[in-house]
Amino acid sequence: AQTVTQSQPEMSVQEAETVTLSCTYDTSENNYYLFWYKQPPSRQMILVIRQEAYKQQNATENRFSVNFQKAAKSFSLKISDSQLGDTAMYFCAFMKLMEYGNKLVFGAGTILRVKS
Amino acid sequence: NAGVTQTPKFQVLKTGQSMTLQCAQDMNHEYMSWYRQDPGMGLRLIHYSVGAGITDQGEVPNGYNVSRSTTEDFPLRLLSAAPSQTSVYFCASSPRAGTGQETQYFGPGTRLLVL
Numbered sequence: 001a002q003t004v005t006q007s008q009p010e011m012s013v014q015e016a017e018t019v020t021l022s023c024t025y026d027t028s029e030n031n032y033y034l035f036w037y038k039q040p041p042s043r044q045m046i047l048v049i050r051q052e053a054y055k056q057q058n059a060t061e062n063r064f065s066v067n068f069q070k071a072a073k074s075f076s077l078k079i080s081d082s083q084l085g086d087t088a089m090y091f092c093a094f095m096k097l098m099e100y101g102n103k104l105v106f107g108a109g110t111i112l113r114v115k116s
Numbered sequence: 117n118a119g120v121t122q123t124p125k126f127q128v129l130k131t132g133q134s135m136t137l138q139c140a141q142d143m144n145h146e147y148m149s150w151y152r153q154d155p156g157m158g159l160r161l162i163h164y165s166v167g168a169g170i171t172d173q174g175e176v177p178n179g180y181n182v183s184r185s186t187t188e189d190f191p192l193r194l195l196s197a198a199p200s201q202t203s204v205y206f207c208a209s210s211p212r213a214g215t216g217q218e219t220q221y222f223g224p225g226t227r228l229l230v231l
Contacts, residue, residue, distance in 0.1 A: 001192060004158070033218060045159075045222035079128060091158055095218060100166035101147040102218045103174070106158025 002027045002094050006107035013082045014115055020067075021077045021110050023092030029053075033095040034068065034075045035104070044102040048090070049074065077114075087114045118142050120223035122207050128229045129197040137192040139207030146212040148188050148190040149220065152176065152203040159206060165190055166213075197230045204228070 013019035036048040149164035161174030208220040
């Protein structure tokens with residue numbers, strides 16, 4: 001079974017600075033996707049970034065980028081130029097691909113607080 | 117395009133009562149799923165469906181029932197509510213496998229309190 005570990009329960013960063021959230025996972029699958037979701041106080045689950053395991057190039061979305069190390073099974077999220085609106089819970093998730101669908105396995109989350 | 121919608125937003129139940137959490141999507145996604153979120157834990161999969169008429173159990177299925185009669189709707193039924201089912205419930209949908217677009221999109225959640 002797949003497991004996802006987020007070792008940082010809470011983190012804080014000053015506005016405009018850069019922060020990195022850690023995530024490791026365990027799987028025997030070769031083809032899968034990885035995700036970071038953001039959950040602000042509204043509780044809405046918002047997709048931040050997506051990485052396909054077969055792609056060596058790290059995904060980027062504006063101020064958000066990942067460091068995907070497939071051999072090490074590591075998938076960290078870097079947030080540059082942090083903004084107050086980035087304050088949220090961040091979940092790392094592993095997607096197992098199946099013949100007719102997919103399954104997400106989530107980490108326990110990291111609370112990020114951006115300070116002014 | 118409303119995406120994934122869930123009703124109600126908040127519900128209080130007494131132990132032993134039954135209820136149905138509604139979920140609908142208008143993106144023509146074949147895959148739908150239900151998760152629960154408890155404090156200090158990530159989301160856990162309850163049940164999922166790969167198409168109309170096809171459902172299967174996830175990680176924590178006990179006490180819940182699902183059916184899928186249409187592509188758009190995927191209701192979650194609590195048969196006899198227990199305090200341990202107090203949680204936030206999320207519905208999600210995803211395009212079918214093999215499209216290269218497999219990403220799960222989430223509804224706004226339903227907060228359930230069982231007394």
